Amino acid sequence: MSTDTPKLSKVEKIKEESQFLAGTIGPEMAADTDHFGDADIQLLKFHGTYQQDNRDQRAELKKTGGGKAYSMMVRCRIPGGRITSSQMLAHLDMCDELGDSTMKITTRQTIQLHGVLKSDLRKTINRINEIGLSTLAACGDVNRNIMCCPAKINDGIREQLNQLTDELTIALAPQTPAYHELWVEDPETGEKTLEGGGEPTGVVEPLYGPRYLPRKFKMGIALPEDNCIDIYTQDVGFLAVVRDGKIIGFNVLAGGGMGTTPALKEKTYPALAKRMAFCTPDQAVEVAKAILKVQRDYGNREDRKIARMKYLVDKWGIDKFRRAVEEYLGTPLKDCTEDDVTGFDDHMGWQDQLDGKWSYGLNIENGRLYDNEKVQLKAAMRAACKEFNTELRMTGHQSIIFTDIDPADKDKLTKIFSDHGVRLTEDTSTVRRWSMACVALPTCGLAITESERYLPSLIDGLEAPLAKLGLDKDRFTIRMTGCPNGCARPYNADLAFVGKAKEKYTFYAGGGWLGNRLAYVYKDLVPADTLVDEIVGVCSAYKSHRNEGESLGEFCTRVGRDELESLAAAAPRP
CATH class of the missing domain: 3.30.413.10 (Sulfite Reductase Hemoprotein, domain 1)
Structure with a gap:
């Protein structure tokens, strides 16, 4: 690690003093208030939830002398956007019972519930773990939900991409026991109430340390001919290099990121990732860890506005950054191959899975699932999930793919959507x-x-x-x-x-x-x-x-x- 002693930002001090993200979240949840304090608001992000208030109601509440209309947004961690029908049905239940009756498919292939009251927060996150999912690291200064091509095409390649996604998710996950203590274990007895979400391995974070990362950290995995997860916008991207139908390795990209602050336009800016090096499949996890460690130890912890890894990569240059990664990795890496992005398939409409079945990508405008007098998207989702009980995959464009549909059932699926007023992908304008x-x-x-x-x-x-x-x-x-x-x-x-x-x-x-x-x-x-x-x-x-x-x-x-x-x-x- 760097021996420099930085002047820590306020959030860095909150993380360092949080006892590995526990803070005072437990006592605050038990308190008879409708919102959390400033320090715990920062820590709750690591647990997958943001505190918000409905700004449409601010003016009216102010007139009547009331406070803000607080609620929580709860985000899942769903690697590669892969989810079962039963898990989707459970989310639809939660958005009705515990949220504001809508749910959002995000640009990172996961789900957000909105309008969850503080008093229902533990119940919501507990239920998400109960169905075998987690909210841990969906937000916060850690590796977030890993994006991966969602297409179910049995070509022997995409399954390898999914496998790497899962391996990276496990390898880069926070290990703090605070998550299980707060949301999974019984708050009175300390006994584990369910099996979902994995097991903590100890108090000390072997990868992140007590301060975690300087800022959020995003990863994506793509194919050159199918950059459907926007690999150049990621902190770290793994672009598959395929020869004779097999993945022989990955071109590793580093330093992408979108956010900027207009008032600091000379200081903050969007950046595309830079081509760094080539790694073999068995090196990929350790390369990701090495990159994360470089950002952990050298990323800016004084000013969060310039704390993303893109600023470190730009400051050092990609060659110096690569040398630091190789030092942490303990071995040199080869240069990138000539392979680069050449195409983008949004996987909408019907696609042949190459196994006798088909997938159907349904365009969901801006990812919002809702029911009203004209369109019943949630009801259509319920009906399709119950009828087919298949795996669903969410895309980086906020849409949903229904997999494993028999050719004889294609019309049955699209009829469910049409019967609920849902516009089919083939009837959706290109723009x-x-x-x-x-x-x-x-x-x-x-x-x-x-x-x-x-x-x-x-x-x-x-x-x-x-x-x-x-x-x-x-x-x-x-x-x-x-x-x-x-x-x-x-x-x-x-x-x-x-x-x-x-x-x-x-x-x-x-x-x-x-x-x-x-x-x-x-x-x-x-x-x-x-x-x-x-x-x-x-x-x-x-x-x-x-x-x-x-x-x-x-x-x-x-x-x-x-x-x-x-x-x-x-x-x-x-």
């Missing part, structure tokens, strides 16, 4: 299918603008103009976030909108669906009610001036910001 948004208002404390609640109406306004331009079949990504933290990975999208001020967004252009190029700021402080016209202008310019085979993001990059603005202003609107 809607390739869009995604973060939660934002009303529950995210960082949100400046709307995102999830606004993007659908923006897409509504785009569909007809794009069809008139003849671009309704063109694939490009549109992503929206309520703040610059970038939870929907906006900074490498073809077009993106990041909340900057009330009802105003920063408009980014020039990324791409392949995920290996950053977008640039096209316009700042764009009013929400002008976004559709701004997008149509860019798309019209693209239609008139693109090169053959050029994508929207490539076009925006080629012409640059100034010319794009001129072309868009002059472009006819359909």
Whole structure:
């Protein structure tokens, strides 16, 4: 470890003094209050939950002299997004019984429950463990949910990716007993109440130490022809190198991350991961540990705004960073092979599993499952899970794949969706299918603008103009976030909108669906009610001036910001 003694940030001190994440969470849960104190709010993240308040209710509560409408968001850890039908049904029950009656599929292939009251928090996390899942390390300054290609294609390759995902999840999981003591064991007797969630191995964290990591840490595993988990946005990425139908190793990428702080634009920025080295399959877990240890020991613990590993990689350069990783690993690594990302399959619609069965990817707009008078998404999920009792897989675009469907049952599955008013993937416009948004208002404390609640109406306004331009079949990504933290990975999208001020967004252009190029700021402080016209202008310019085979993001990059603005202003609107 580094011998330097850093000036620790407030959160670092909270972690160090927490007795391995226990803090005073137990006594606070027993207290007759509707919210937790500041220190425990930080520690609860490691346990998979954030304290929030409904910002839609703030003004009304203030008028009546009340406080904030507090609740908890609870996030699962679901490696690679793989979940059983019974586990999905249990989540649907919990969102009705303990949450706000909706649930969210996240951009990291997992599930969030919203609106859980403090008094129901232990019951919720206990039930999640009871069904064989966990919330430990779904949030916090640790390795979070590991993303992996969700496709169930029996080609002998994707199963190896899933196996590595599971091995890494176990190897990099926190070992503190506090999680089990708080959520799994009986609070009065200390006896274990269930078998789910694994067993703690001791008080001392052999990998993380008492301060854990300086900041959140994200990993993803992908194939060159199928970068469906946005590998370049990860702190660490393992890109499979395949020869003659077998994985011979991985090109290891390091230093990606999306979040930024506008007020500190020279200091904070989004970054794509850099190609570091090649490792063999049997080296992968130890390489991941070595990278994590370098970030643990040399990442910034004074200023959380520049504590992500991307800043360390940029400060040192990838060569110095690689040498540090090799030192921790105890052996040199080979250089990356020529393999790089070349494609992106969202796995929507019907796909052949190559084993006589099929999978069906259902597009879930912005990942929100709900029921109303027009659409009954939750009811459709219940019916499909009960009918087929199959494995489900959540995608990095917030959607769901139903696996192992017999060819004779294909119409039965889609009829369930149609009977519940759910739009089938094949009836979803291309622009809607390739869009995604973060939660934002009303529950995210960082949100400046709307995102999830606004993007659908923006897409509504785009569909007809794009069809008139003849671009309704063109694939490009549109992503929206309520703040610059970038939870929907906006900074490498073809077009993106990041909340900057009330009802105003920063408009980014020039990324791409392949995920290996950053977008640039096209316009700042764009009013929400002008976004559709701004997008149509860019798309019209693209239609008139693109090169053959050029994508929207490539076009925006080629012409640059100034010319794009001129072309868009002059472009006819359909």
